[in-house]
Amino acid sequence: MPNLSGKHIVLGVTGSIAAYKAASLIRLLVKAGAEVQVVMTAAAKEFITPLTLSTLSGRPVLCDFFDHSDGTWHSHVELGLWADLFIVAPATASTMAKMAYGIADNLLVTCYLATRGRVYIAPAMDLDMYRHPSTIASAARLREMGATILEAEEGELASHLIGKGRLPEPEEIVRRIEEDMDKATTLTGKQLLITSGPTYERIDPVRFIGNYSSGRMGKALAEQAIRMGAEVTLVTGPAQVLPTPHERLRVIRVESADEMLEACRSVTSYQIAIFCAAVADYKVAHPEEQKVKRESRPSMTIELVPNPDIAALMGKEKDKEQIHIGFALETHLDLEQVRDKMERKSFDLIVANTLEDEGAGFGTDTNRVTLLSRDGSIERSLPLMDKEQVALEILNTLPQLS
Template sequence: MRLKGKHIILGLTGSIAAYKAAYLLRGLVKEGAEVQVVMTPAAKEFITPVTMSALSGRPVASEFFAANDGTWHSHVDMGQWADLMLIAPVTAATLGKMAHGIADNLLVTTYMSAKCPVYLAPAMDLDMFKHPSTLQNLEILRSFGNVILEPGEGELASGLHGKGRMQEPEQLVEEVVTFFNSKKKLLNKKVLVTAGPTFEKIDPVRFIGNYSSGKMGFALAEELAEAGASVTLVTGPVSLATTHPSIQRIDVESAAEMHQACLDLFSGVDAAIMCAAVADYRPKHAADQKIKRTAADMQIDLEATADIAASLGQLKTDKQLLVGFALETNDEKQNALGKMQKKNLDFIVLNSLQDAGAGFGGNTNKITILSKDNNAQEFELKHKREVAADIVGKLIQELAKL
């Protein structure tokens, strides 16, 4: 009974995969969960509310009002009741409605009222799944903090073979169990995360910077908060928003500002993850006014910035963890291991620009986690939120050893 006492909304949409929802519901109930099923009108064409009501022991909610007496199904009450909302299967049409706030059915209005984490298990034909509109909607929903349970590759209802097959009920039950098991593992823990680039001024309108988008650091902050941690996110200039109430955000611009913020915060945290792409050098002298073009060549004298990770490594106690990142282009593991030793890190996350889909700007990353004991744990290319889950899982393991 691993889900005993948990309140779960199970949403169903109009997909042929809806038949799997009966097995999914049965698995959730067997684990002790209380499940409220919410179905779109189209979902009822694939599986009956009677089936889902019998398995859940609760009336299925589908329409805003009961046909016979006008009883109102309160999406607000359901959204506040739930500990988790799982929509499985979720179609391309519903993804679009959720991404753009088209609240024309009870399921979408319940989603928009939900105060809990939301898991989405897409199911559709491969062409629909890879269509730019679907991929864009998935990115929008991820940016809202929703977790996408990626469909697998296999035989589809169309007879084609490809990506779009909803995860099997047993897999989805385990995803839910994992969520509740890991949710509280970082309760009462405080974690510092750095993210994004730093900008080092040349003059009032120019700077030295890099291509970091901050997506990896923000994904880590969200994942840590979901695991129960109190997170302080120190971020350089990015265009990303934070949504989780357990994340305190501090915006900085330069390496010096980020360095000072980290020094001020580090003694009060249990762990720090240095994910920011901090500039290694800055102009020795920043001009007060815009530098005019007066010659064919220009020389800027640079000086080293403070090494934030190394500074914290010198301050770290045996009750704290310090995690670093290494973005490399050559001799990747050797360089990352040297960085870990030099900066007194507990483990380091390596990614290489040699790997397609990894590095700055994109939504995916491919990492290897290197530990002090020379253990190397390699991961496949994943969305950065999934990469964040792998890193946080490693952090939880290491914190348990302290």
Template sequence: MNIVLGICGSIAAYKSATLVRLLVKAGANVKVVMTTDATNFITPLTLSTLSKNPVLVDYFIPETGEWNNHVELGLWADIMLIAPASANTLAKMANGLCDNLLMGVYLSAKCPVYFAPAMDLDMWKHTATQENIDKLQSFGNVLIPPGSGELASGLHGEGRMAEPEEIIAFLSAEIKKKLPLADKKVLVTAGPTYEAIDPVRFIGNHSSGKMGFAIADELAKLGADVTLIAGPSAQISKQLAVKRINVTSAAEMLDACLQNFEGSQVCVMSAAVADYTPVTIAQQKIKKQDADFSIDLKKTTDILSKLGSQKKAGQILVGFALETDNEEINAIDKLQRKNLDFIVLNSLNDEGAGFKKDTNKITIIDRDLQKTAYPVKSKDEVALDICNKIIALLNK
């Protein structure tokens, strides 16, 4: 998201460095606007380095003859956050006074505005301050309440700006409420499984887990509470909120799925689970011999079929079919046998699809056998297409 961070003249401005760092780490594009007094507490250089954007203080730039367009900046922002918000700035906001760039941006903003006050106890409790806060809230601005503790004056009480971690948590919760998958519990599987032959060797496949991780990240971005069951994979979730459960074998993945499926409203089974596993696992490394060597295999439990048989009304179950021949026929058969709501078909015959690639080419087939074919896209874009299909089903 695009976030304008306004910083006012307050000792709490020292927390702004951490706040900018956390916003950027969370994936936000941050532009900082400071009042002149704020620069006495923390330097623009520090904040521009952390935000990777120029810090704006004044309307005009005398050295270049240019000006900072407050209207464009106000329209650019998805969120405006003023932290710390001093008593002086709160009064200006409440009464529409526009004597600095920060106020110009505030009065031009079309986005939600959040403010985190920072001031001494008596200033915070003053009737004028409280009336200004009430007025701002009546405008639709959102208060991030201050904490209580030791203040710069030596007094103890309310008025401390919320800690940067608390502000991030507050914004995350507010943003999540408005997302299409807010409060939906989703289970995703990704990656391969490894079936042990001995302590050294295993039977596996070429799945990297990229597609499943992209789906889990996209679902989390859309507000879902995501549990990701991942086979051996070097992939890392971009979304910190994704809860990851690591497994190795098909049996371990089955156990993890059964433990988490019942409480999930949506389940996306994108893992490449082994169909067979050795009947016996050697306890010691098998030594090479002159004679030929064979391994007896047995079928693994079909996790998707198992979940399909347990699926309750209202649950959405999504499967994947990677095919090399008779693609649609095989995918439809799998869709119907395993009680899926839709299946994502891709073919190794399609250029840009398959294991370990950053792109994929899919066709979605639903229960009514309606087919939607997509061109080659990045796996992140494919993940969004799959998530949009899930949202459409949830909204039916």
């Protein structure tokens, strides 16, 4: 596991009683060889003094946009460019909401908006605040924008209630970040092909047959793979969400299953393919050239014919060095049927889930999946977790499949 030697870290400290833990966190980061610049909110100074954190970091703590004694400007742009890592610990509900929606009314949030490095957010608050829909929405939005949320821990809180909301201990925060950074290089040099979203099969120029896939899982896979060093080609149907643009991301937008197959076959060089798209099983045999008007056709019968099975066709064409991963979304999970699908489509790993599980399936931020490998070395059911974490769990199996 790599250390943090030479890394530039901006540590944001906000107005939580857990702010006292920032002192230990700075000590550990400096001990690991990092350079730490602390940025505090005004509320944070009520819980721990800037002098304490400045002494430990060896740098003046920044709280305001400029120094009130001499007018020196504290450039959030320079800080954003300097930072390899931007860590907010502890993060209050207020700060998370401001970061999620770009409310740049303090130095900490403006630094975050200017940051190009990796972002880690460690929430700390009372259990009811932590599980409030607004806080959950802020966390989900921050994840979508690429931040890593270091989940709060269970325990006794400042209110003396017992529940989730405690800031992880500084040693645990550093361990999680170092572990994440260690994984961030495991796909360096690898080329990934990922399919995502639904396909739309035209009835006429304004109507189509489709499904409820949002593209969230494909987005999560693409972004996690890029964080781990991969070059990604994403072939996506008309998804609701797309990954954040990146120099190692190529997006090919398609509409129908036929177009998706053609796009996949155009990607001639890849080591790993993940078939995450919800491809329509059928298409309209004879799409209309003009919009069908209800007045001229009181009733309508549509003939459907099978679409090409993209994963199966690509599986027949893959070479022995390529790894293929597929998904199986069922209304009822039958592992024997899932294994049969894995064989038919030449998947090395299959990710199975069911619509029976609350919080899983289309249009959700979470998923509950079972991972099965073709050689039998992997058979693991995961708990309900956000799709970014599911994506990481899937990608972390790749060394076992090589």
